[in-house]
Structure formats: C-alpha cells, structure tokens
Amino acid sequence: MPAERTPRRRRGRGLLLAMLALAVVAAAVLVLVNRPDGRAGTAASTRPPAASSAPASSAAPPTSTPTTSTPSTTRAPSTPSATPSPKPSATASSPPANGTSSTGALRDAVTGYYALLPGDRDAAWNRLTPHYQRTTARSRSYFESFWSGIDSARVSSLDASAPDTVTATLTYSHADGRVYVERTRYRLAKSGGILKIDRSEVLSSVQH
Numbered sequence: 001m002p003a004e005r006t007p008r009r010r011r012g013r014g015l016l017l018a019m020l021a022l023a024v025v026a027a028a029v030l031v032l033v034n035r036p037d038g039r040a041g042t043a044a045s046t047r048p049p050a051a052s053s054a055p056a057s058s059a060a061p062p063t064s065t066p067t068t069s070t071p072s073t074t075r076a077p078s079t080p081s082a083t084p085s086p087k088p089s090a091t092a093s094s095p096p097a098n099g100t101s102s103t104g105a106l107r108d109a110v111t112g113y114y115a116l117l118p119g120d121r122d123a124a125w126n127r128l129t130p131h132y133q134r135t136t137a138r139s140r141s142y143f144e145s146f147w148s149g150i151d152s153a154r155v156s157s158l159d160a161s162a163p164d165t166v167t168a169t170l171t172y173s174h175a176d177g178r179v180y181v182e183r184t185r186y187r188l189a190k191s192g193g194i195l196k197i198d199r200s201e202v203l204s205s206v207q208h
Contacts, residue, residue: 103160109188109195110166114155118147129191129198136200149175164188167203179208 109127116124121144128137137143150172157169166186173179187199 103162105195106160106162106164106166106188107158110158110168110186110197111155113197114153114170117153118150121147127194127196129189129196132196132198132200151175164198181206181208 113124113127116127124147125133125137125140125143133140133143152173154171154173155168156171159167161167164187166188168184168186170182170184171179172182182205183203185201185203186197188195189198190196191198
C-alpha cells in the first residue's frame, strides 16, 4: 500500500548515510595510523626539526713560522800590509861596497898592479882575485905566457867611480914592436885585506 512504503525508504537512506560516515571515519583513522611518526598531521608539522650535527669547523691554515735569515758574517777589512820603504839608491856619497874607500884608492889599485908588470909577475898574480884568475887570466901558465911577450905596460887617463869601478887607458908595447892602445873597464873587490882586480872588459882596442 502506498502509505506504508514511505517509512521504509527513509530508514534505508539513514542507514546508508550512517555507513558512509562510518567509512569516512575509518579511512581517517587508517590515515593517522599509517603515518610514519604515528601522530596527527598538525602535531607533526609543529615538531621542531632534529638538531643537525654541527659542521666540522674548517681547519685553520697552519701558521708558517717565519724563517729567520742568519745575517752573513761581515768580514773585517784586512789590515793593509805595511809597504816596504824603498831602499835608498847608492850615490857617490855612500860608503863604497866591499870595503873600498875612495876613488883614489881604486885608482891606486890599478896603477899598482901594472907597476909590477911585466917584471914581478908573481906579485902581480896575487893582485888578482881567484875569480879573475880562473876566468879572464885563464890560468897561471897563460898569464905567464902573455906577459913574457910584453916589454912594457903604461896606464893613463884613469876614471874611478865608487864603489868599485875604474876605467883606464892601457898602452901595451910588445917585444916584436907591436903597440896596442886599449880602453878597459875594471871592477875591483877586496880580498885578503887589499883591493884586487876582479873583472875587466876591453871597451876599445887600437893597434899603432
């Protein structure tokens, strides 16, 4: 009958709505239960984030120790060596070498030597130094041979120079008549306490 059907429809519709509401509530519960943190969405959103570990502080750059340069040792200036004073040159006023004295003594030594020749050859030989006897005079036999052929020897124009030099002109007259005029320079030295001829050099020789 139409009057009886209307209440049944209302009861069925109400049941359907109740079931839908229950399904919605069940779905909401499932969503909440299945969240990772197990809390409501609003509560989870207000939770402060976990404190992250503090980042490692960057290592401070190593402080390099300044290298202290050792100052080079300054060498003390070397003391200049004493400059030797020049030796004074020999002058005419200086004392003669080898004990020779005046220019007069030098001239006397030469004239005294030739005054012994050609006669006293032994004494004249002793007026020569050993050096002269070995070199210019060659030997005693040669000395004897030379002077045995001379008649006379004359000395002139003597120029003496301290300490030991004499320059003289000699005129030799040979036994065969030859005459030689020679300009000769002598060097004298003291030997045995007297001045003796030590060297000689013929500067010029002319035959007349």
